[in-house]
Amino acid sequence: MRNSLVLMGLIASMLGKPVWADCASPDFVGWLADFKVEAAAAGIKAGVLDKTLAGLKPDPAVIQRDRSQQTFALDFLSFAGKKVNSHRMTQGKALLKKHAGLFKRIGQEYAVPAEVLAAFWGLETDFGAVTGDFSTLRSLLTLAHDCRRPELFRGELLSALNLVQKGDLTPARMRGAWAGEIGQLQLLASRYDQYAVDFDGDGQRDLIHSSADALASGARMLQESGWQAGEPWLLEVRVPADMDWSQARLDNKLPLSDWAAQGVKTAGGGDLNGSGSASLLLPMGRNGPAFLAFPNFEVFLKWNESTVYSATAAYFATRLAGAPAMRAGNAPVRSLSVAQTKQLQAKLQAQGFPISKVDGIIGEETRHAVRQAQQKFGLPADGYPDAVLLGKL
Numbered sequence: 001m002r003n004s005l006v007l008m009g010l011i012a013s014m015l016g017k018p019v020w021a022d023c024a025s026p027d028f029v030g031w032l033a034d035f036k037v038e039a040a041a042a043g044i045k046a047g048v049l050d051k052t053l054a055g056l057k058p059d060p061a062v063i064q065r066d067r068s069q070q071t072f073a074l075d076f077l078s079f080a081g082k083k084v085n086s087h088r089m090t091q092g093k094a095l096l097k098k099h100a101g102l103f104k105r106i107g108q109e110y111a112v113p114a115e116v117l118a119a120f121w122g123l124e125t126d127f128g129a130v131t132g133d134f135s136t137l138r139s140l141l142t143l144a145h146d147c148r149r150p151e152l153f154r155g156e157l158l159s160a161l162n163l164v165q166k167g168d169l170t171p172a173r174m175r176g177a178w179a180g181e182i183g184q185l186q187l188l189a190s191r192y193d194q195y196a197v198d199f200d201g202d203g204q205r206d207l208i209h210s211s212a213d214a215l216a217s218g219a220r221m222l223q224e225s226g227w228q229a230g231e232p233w234l235l236e237v238r239v240p241a242d243m244d245w246s247q248a249r250l251d252n253k254l255p256l257s258d259w260a261a262q263g264v265k266t267a268g269g270g271d272l273n274g275s276g277s278a279s280l281l282l283p284m285g286r287n288g289p290a291f292l293a294f295p296n297f298e299v300f301l302k303w304n305e306s307t308v309y310s311a312t313a314a315y316f317a318t319r320l321a322g323a324p325a326m327r328a329g330n331a332p333v334r335s336l337s338v339a340q341t342k343q344l345q346a347k348l349q350a351q352g353f354p355i356s357k358v359d360g361i362i363g364e365e366t367r368h369a370v371r372q373a374q375q376k377f378g379l380p381a382d383g384y385p386d387a388v389l390l391g392k393l
């Protein structure tokens with residue numbers, strides 16, 4: 001419902017160009033007839049189609065939500081500060097204790113740490129408290145019929161029908177976020193269908209009402225996304241006042257000894273040690289908080305491609321595992337507004353830097369182009385845009 005992959009993906013693909021202003025949805029009756037043919041060809045039985053789709057109409061409330069989405073405007077410190085609050089920390093720690101037996105069994109089966117699962121559980125639904133009350137089938141039908149992203153949501157609607165056909169959830173019980181995410185970890189229907197497991201042994205894969213099923217399914221998804229058992233995911237560090245900032249890129253993985261040689265220290269100021277490689281992650285540039293992101297961090301990005309969301313989830317998990325609160329960094333960072341970020345992207349694009357979309361989101365593409373521009377203008381090339389660079393452009 002809040003920050004799931006689909007939302008981020010569609011925000012990323014939509015902003016800057018109001019597609020709905022120049023697209024028209026097809027006639028619903030004809031569309032539904034076509035969709036039923038497609039669903040039947042995909043193996044959905046006539047009885048299931050009748051049971052699920054009879055009388056179902058697009059929901060104007062879903063369209064309204066979809067049309068009024070805002071760009072993801074918070075920077076990392078703001079987002080993490082809001083999401084990883086003391087209430088969630090207390091609740092997360094209490095639930096880790098309360099469900100210790102369950103998390104242990106999940107860990108034995110899927111080798112994913114309890115704290116990582118608890119972090120997603122807390123961020124997605126406040127540990128199962130807020131899973132949404134929209135009819136998933138109606139939401140998906142609405143968005144599949146709507147002209148903005150029909151391909152994505154036709155597939156999700158087919159997956160949701162498949163869940164009904166397999167007996168995982170009845171149409172009446174399949175309720176979730178307005179954009180179709182389901183259950184305590186807010187999975188899309190396709191991921192639900194692919195990864196869900198019946199971990200409490202009652203014969204049903206119920207990711208809405210069973211925390212055991214939801215958490216084990218999340219663990220399975222993380223494991224199959226490449227989680228490396230026993231390995232770290234994120235470590236807060238301290239960076240020197242000056243270094244080669246262009247090294248700080250997620251695709252630049254160096255041995256810890258190389259980072260140590262460049263002056264990177266532990267958050268407490270001690271020497272880095274340990275084997276393995278990591279990237280230097282500076283979510284807000286050289287003056288903000290600094291982390292080493294290990295290969296397991298990429299698994300967070302597979303859950304949600306937003307770096308801000310993934311860094312927040314990974315940080316929350318380290319806190320639940322006992323890490324102290326992060327330092328705010330070396331100096332206050334003034335982030336650009338969404339409007340300024342769009343302005344910057346447009347200028348970068350006009351001056352030939354590699355920007356494919358002007359969307360106000362500081363993703364990997366924008367960071368890469370910013371780094372190039374910073375190098376051209378002789379600025380510290382940390383890939384984080386600021387007013388100085390905007391002025392130069």
Ligand code: CA
Nearest residue numbers: 198202204206
């Ligand atoms: Ca079950």
